[in-house]
Amino acid sequence: MSQTETNKITIGVSACLLGQNVRFDGGHKRAPYCTDELVNFFEFEPVCPEMAIGMGAPRKSIRQVKDGDVILLQSGDGKLDVTAEMKAFCDMKVEHLGHLGGYLLCAKSPTCGMERVLEYKPGTNNATKSGTGVFAKALMDRYPELPVEETGRLHDMVLRENFFTRVYAYNDWQQLKADGLTKHKLVQFHSRYKYLLMAHNQKLYRELGPMVANLGDDFARQADDYFRMFMQTLKHHASRRNHTSTLQHIQGYFKRALSKQQKAELTDAILEYREGLQPLLVPITLINHYLREYPNEYIKDQVYLKPHPQELKLRYGY
Known part of the structure; x- marks a missing residue:
């Protein structure tokens, strides 16, 4: 779920x-x-x-x-x-x-x-x-x-958004465990959270990758270790700098699909967010718009684009 x-x-x-x-x-x-x-x-x-x-x-x-x-x-x-x-x-x-x-x-x-x-x-x-x-x-x-x-x-809107991001991610993991956690499911889980983790702490995100790549016979313990670091990563507040870097990574998936004008529009939205002129919701909304026009399953599955219901209004404040 x-x-x-x-x-x-x-x-x-x-x-x-x-x-x-x-x-x-x-x-x-x-x-x-x-x-x-x-x-x-x-x-x-x-x-x-x-x-x-x-x-x-x-x-x-x-x-x-x-x-x-x-x-x-x-x-x-x-x-x-x-x-x-x-x-x-x-x-x-x-x-x-x-x-x-x-x-x-x-x-x-x-x-x-x-x-x-x-x-x-x-x-x-x-x-x-x-x-x-x-x-x-x-x-x-x-x-x-x-x-x-x-x-x-x-x-504090940063604390609020961080808390509920963790609530929904925690619930996602608990549902995964209840349905029966496997190595394949853990790899898929990590893949879906790639850009959210990157936005929160790039150093810890890079440490999580090898943990997923080297899953062995002691899977239950390794899964617990992974989730412990996963939640530790999300507890770090996602900075404007990290969000900007993450948005630019996602932007790269559209480089062949977007027109010159659309590329410029997305670039401007990301840079205006970086400068504090627009809330995070603006470039996120534009990316979701382009996803409907130019579908990309990998990006569409990224939790980063919708870590919690939009109705909670958590990405309006920063």
Whole structure:
């Protein structure tokens, strides 16, 4: 199944971001982008670790306390400690989340924050923004390739596009594995992602090629190693320079088909994108237009041209 077809991918999400009243103060942190827009494209699976261990809402707030190398979850006065209960929940819950295609977390939460969570020194109000929510950490440790992001960071269009590119690519791989991964299918998968990988990180893209070319008897391990580097490559933000280089590579496939005027039109679109005068969508749209006029199956199959549904409007902003 193509990653751009209509079947909805399931994404885990902090329950408060969907407007559920599960916060310590009995409120929520509804993220309109999730509830008003993303809901049309994804199935959400909400989780609130603190509610899941029976803390209720409203409740006494908890925070991370770093005692040596140990992270404790305690109330500010230290009278409430839910460290053991939360660890038991995390150990149990993450084992049932292997079906997810991504996860959206609530920032600053002692359980769900992805980064910069406050870690307090025992018995003080002195803290550093050096922590990760305990549930978020358990999730990312268990599924290191799973695309994970905080909703607030999705206001940055580069971060937003990168996250959803990874979500659809991750889902594509999981579907491939579910259908039965073979060496031939892995080679085809890599071929379809050639230009997307090139746009994200050319050095890592060049390292992935030999991994595919040298698949041997230990295929399962090699496939896992390949996918680990594949997702690492996509995690790099695709730069304007790399996009320009990738577009010019694709342009080369049309050199015998396009008229002089069409070549000039495509060249201008790519250069205007490079200079920041046009969004990426402009040269991409023109290439797709020429593909309809002058079909090329290899280029048509490139995920780079449509890594996610156009309706998500992810290539308008840069």
